[in-house]
Amino acid sequence: MKRILSLFLCLILACLTGCGDEAEMIVVNKNSVAKETPDDFKVFSIELGGMEEQQLKDALRDAVENYFITVTIDGFSFPISGAELGMKYNEALDLDDAPERIAKGTLSAADIEKELFDLDESTLPADFLAQDYYSYLQYTIEDAKEDIEAAKTAEEEARKAAESDKKDQTDESAESPENLYRKETLSDEDIKSLEEKLGEIFGSTKAHIEYSKKKKAFESIDGEDGERLDFSASEVEFLAAVKTMQEKVSLSPQKVSAGGEKAEDSDVIKAALERANKYLELEIIYNFNPPEGKGGRETISSGNILTYIFVAQNGLDIEVDEDALSVFSTSLSNKYSQVEVKETDNGDETVTISRKGWETQSSEIYENLLRSLTDCTSDTYEATYKEVDEEKVADKGDIYVLVDLTAQTVYLYEGGIAVFSTPCVSGKVSAGNYTPTGTFEIYSKETNRTLKGRGYSSFVKYWMPFDGNRGLHDASWRGSFGGDIYVYNGSHGCVNLPRSAAKYLFSKVKVGTKVIVTGGLSSLKDAASSSSGSSSSSGGSDSKTTTAASAAPTTTAPVPSSQAEQSSSAEPSSSSETPPESSSESEEPSSPAEESSSNEESGESE
Numbered sequence: 001m002k003r004i005l006s007l008f009l010c011l012i013l014a015c016l017t018g019c020g021d022e023a024e025m026i027v028v029n030k031n032s033v034a035k036e037t038p039d040d041f042k043v044f045s046i047e048l049g050g051m052e053e054q055q056l057k058d059a060l061r062d063a064v065e066n067y068f069i070t071v072t073i074d075g076f077s078f079p080i081s082g083a084e085l086g087m088k089y090n091e092a093l094d095l096d097d098a099p100e101r102i103a104k105g106t107l108s109a110a111d112i113e114k115e116l117f118d119l120d121e122s123t124l125p126a127d128f129l130a131q132d133y134y135s136y137l138q139y140t141i142e143d144a145k146e147d148i149e150a151a152k153t154a155e156e157e158a159r160k161a162a163e164s165d166k167k168d169q170t171d172e173s174a175e176s177p178e179n180l181y182r183k184e185t186l187s188d189e190d191i192k193s194l195e196e197k198l199g200e201i202f203g204s205t206k207a208h209i210e211y212s213k214k215k216k217a218f219e220s221i222d223g224e225d226g227e228r229l230d231f232s233a234s235e236v237e238f239l240a241a242v243k244t245m246q247e248k249v250s251l252s253p254q255k256v257s258a259g260g261e262k263a264e265d266s267d268v269i270k271a272a273l274e275r276a277n278k279y280l281e282l283e284i285i286y287n288f289n290p291p292e293g294k295g296g297r298e299t300i301s302s303g304n305i306l307t308y309i310f311v312a313q314n315g316l317d318i319e320v321d322e323d324a325l326s327v328f329s330t331s332l333s334n335k336y337s338q339v340e341v342k343e344t345d346n347g348d349e350t351v352t353i354s355r356k357g358w359e360t361q362s363s364e365i366y367e368n369l370l371r372s373l374t375d376c377t378s379d380t381y382e383a384t385y386k387e388v389d390e391e392k393v394a395d396k397g398d399i400y401v402l403v404d405l406t407a408q409t410v411y412l413y414e415g416g417i418a419v420f421s422t423p424c425v426s427g428k429v430s431a432g433n434y435t436p437t438g439t440f441e442i443y444s445k446e447t448n449r450t451l452k453g454r455g456y457s458s459f460v461k462y463w464m465p466f467d468g469n470r471g472l473h474d475a476s477w478r479g480s481f482g483g484d485i486y487v488y489n490g491s492h493g494c495v496n497l498p499r500s501a502a503k504y505l506f507s508k509v510k511v512g513t514k515v516i517v518t519g520g521l522s523s524l525k526d527a528a529s530s531s532s533g534s535s536s537s538s539g540g541s542d543s544k545t546t547t548a549a550s551a552a553p554t555t556t557a558p559v560p561s562s563q564a565e566q567s568s569s570a571e572p573s574s575s576s577e578t579p580p581e582s583s584s585e586s587e588e589p590s591s592p593a594e595e596s597s598s599n600e601e602s603g604e605s606e
Contacts, residue, residue: 034103041102043112044245057095064089064117065448066461068476069242071129072250073234074197078136079477081459083448085128085242086120113244125238126231127314129251132457134201134313139456141194144186146431147488203228205258207269208315209276211306218276218311220263229253272316275376279305279318284372285380286365288336290358291387298332300369308373310454320373323433323453323492326366326468330436333362339388341439355439358385363443366468399513401442401472401505403495405435405520408482410472410495412508422501423482425475428490429521435493440466440515445506449473453492462502466515470494474502487521 037056039049046063048056067082093115101107186194202208204224212219234251241249263269284300300308308328312319339357360383372379402411402418405426412420427435442464449463451473458477465471475496490496497505 033097034100037099037102041109043109043116045247046245051099053095053098056098060093060095060112060116061089063245067245068459069246070248071132071238072248073133073253076133076136076140078132079459080128080132081448081450082117082242084450084459085125086118086122087242088118090115090118119243126235129231129234129238129253130201130229131313134198135457137194137198137201138313140186141191141198143489144191146428151488200227200229200255202313202315203258205260206315207261207263207266208311209269209273210311210315216302217280218273220269220273222263223258223260225260226258227255228258230256268316276311276318278376279309279373281378282372282376283378284369286332286369286383287381288332288360288383290336290338290360290383290385292358293338295336300373308369318376319452320370321454322370322451322469325369325373326362326470326493329366329369329468330362332365333360336360336383355388355390357388359388360385361441361443362467363441363465367443399508401509401513401515403435403472403515403517405437405486405517407519408484408486410497410501410505412505420504422497425478425481425490425496426486426520427470427493429487431490433490433492434522435470435491435495435517435520436467437517437520438467440517442466442471442509442511442513442515445509445511447506451494456492460502461499462506464502464506464509472497472502472505472515474499 035052037048037051041048041051043060043063046059048059051059064082064087067087068079069082070077070079093112095112098107203226205226205228207220207223209218209220211217231251231253234253237251238249280302282301282305286298287295288297289295308321308325309318310321311317337357337359339355339359342354364384365381368379368381398413398416400413402413403409403424403426404411408424408426410422410424411418427433444463444465446463447461449460451458451460451463451469453469458475460473460475463471463473470493472495475491476499478496481496481498
């Protein structure tokens with residue numbers, strides 16, 4: 001009996017031991033960790049399959065920070081960025097152990113979508129849409145008018161040149177002015193139609209403020225009975241698209257009849273008028289006292305304040321014309337700097353820049369004046385000078401950026417060798433928006449910046465200013481770069497880059513990195529000379545004096561020599577140390593409307 005009982009106990013113990021092993025095995029299986037998200041996992045339309053936890057977090061953050069939506073109204077398309085709408089990635093979003101929780105069903109795409117980002121609900125989308133649409137149409141109209149006028153001027157200059165040279169205009173081998181300068185643009189009828197649309201956006205029914213030359217002051221203007229576009233219904237549709245991170249939305253604001261608003265009945269108009277007239281009382285003084293040479297004093301006051309401010313599209317706010325202010329700042333720096341500059345090209349190795357004297361920075365002047373105008377405060381500034389005595393600004397050990405305006409190419413030099421290059425689009429010659437030549441420094445690095453000026457508002461992801469509000473930045477609204485685009489369809493003075501190239505440069509340069517800008521055209525007459533076979537390397541109207549302009553260097557960068565004719569570089573890898581590879585294919589092209597959109601630069605520009 002004892003033997004039987006003993007065997008029975010051993011059997012029970014064995015079973016228990018085996019069961020314990022099996023139970024432990026089951027627990028291990030239940031606690032197994034899913035390291036990657038399912039292959040078909042999406043949040044909104046963002047593909048997130050096969051990602052580990054950190055990859056998932058990075059992908060979602062990047063999607064929010066780079067989000068923009070293309071809005072189409074009556075056949076015209078323009079982009080609006082999430083950053084402009086106050087969209088921010090929700091730092092409190094809990095994605096710890098996300099792949100495992102997704103696999104277990106305790107974390108769904110809907111859960112993430114609900115908390116993915118915060119939106120600034122204080123933004124008024126109806127007014128925002130109206131202003132962006134207005135800005136786009138205004139830029140389109142002004143751009144078309146400039147193109148028509150520039151083409152007429154160029155044709156007349158070419159005709160006079162042909163006559164003076166006694167060329168036979170019937171010679172089929174000679175290019176006629178029409179062939180040289182023909183450029184598709186809007187007709188007079190198209191422009192008139194757009195101007196009518198422009199008037200309907202805010203309409204004459206709204207009271208507004210404007211400057212009176214007769215009174216030498218801002219005054220309020222009553223609205224008139226009439227029609228305007230009502231964006232209130234579009235606002236709902238637009239917000240719904242943004243909250244689900246759609247890439248495109250078509251809106252149809254309705255025309256409505258409205259009575260004219262009386263300025264005297266509007267507290268908003270009264271407040272706007274009071275703010276505006278305070279600008280006419282400003283006096284901003286800049287004193288220049290270089291250690292050597294002649295100094296001077298420059299003043300912004302009621303006599304010239306309107307050069308640098310304007311009434312915004314809503315008819316209420318005063319905005320700073322950063323383009324005009326940037327040109328002014330550059331001119332002051334040129335006028336009061338006592339620096340001799342010489343440039344030569346050393347072929348493969350480096351660009352040698354000899355600079356000697358006393359220099360004041362245009363960027364510092366610009367930032368001081370911008371702050372005073374933005375805050376509407378009177379101030380007095382003393383220009384700061386630094387001594388420069390450099391035989392080689394761009395020495396072999398330096399990292400620097402070379403912008404060749406003639407070749408429309410930007411080069412990155414490291415150790416005296418061009419390690420990267422990309423096509424670009426610089427200032428629009430036909431409109432006089434020249435990119436200044438000279439030697440500058442990047443004085444700021446920003447992401448998600450909206451550049452604004454008269455008639456445009458543009459969101460850029462990577463912003464690297466080097467001269468006032470002129471800088472290097474991405475230009476997602478452009479479908480191509482390089483060539484002669486800049487002559488008739490250039491920027492407001494900035495250097496436009498493919499986004500992948502801007503991203504790479506942003507990762508390499510620092511505040512203080514030198515930017516050398518050379519070459520370019522000084523007029524459409526030079527463009528005509530270039531077209532007929534002779535090149536010009538003269539700088540723009542805002543150029544810093546140089547004794548010799550460098551030609552495009554021979555580069556050992558890993559890009560083909562024909563890349564200036566290509567539209568873009570490929571997107572760089574996740575490592576910022578890897579430059580974008582050259583490619584004959586452009587980045588995803590913008591729609592035709594986007595390419596000519598007002599989003600030409602923010603603050604640029606452009």
